[in-house]
Amino acid sequence: MEKKNETIEKLTNEATFVLDDCLLLLSKDEDKLVKFVEQLISIKKEVEVEVPNPPSRKTGDLRNLKNNVVKNPPGAKIKGDVKGARRKNGREIALQARAKTKKKC
Structure with missing residues (x-):
């Protein structure tokens, strides 16, 4: 089977x-190019007649999908997570620093 797939x-x-x-x-x-595409289309039609049920490109069978139960994954945790806080990128940090009122004295 392995050799055949290869x-x-x-x-x-x-x-x-x-x-x-x-x-x-x-x-x-x-x-x-137009002639070539027309030839390809005719070859495709011949193949479709010879092989009426092509193999599925997807790995799973969709008919058994009703029996599967899909659960949501648990929430991702951020490294160094402190009570739901998230890491801020450089732009956010710069905007917050600029928004603070600075003392003039």
Whole structure:
């Protein structure tokens, strides 16, 4: 099974590289690019007819989603957290320092 997945991944990567190369070569000739895209669309339609149920790209099965219970994660704690205080960035610190009234005497 591992070898089969490896082979499929290699072929998929090779097909992607070939397609990218073709698009790069045809990017300056609009007429040839239009023909190429039309050929790709016809190939895609042929593949869809031959393989009516493509494998899912997602790892999980969505039908079993109703049985899963999703819980919210606990609140994150900040390093050096003091009673819910948060770290302030340099701008906030500078604005607070500027807002304080300074003694003129």
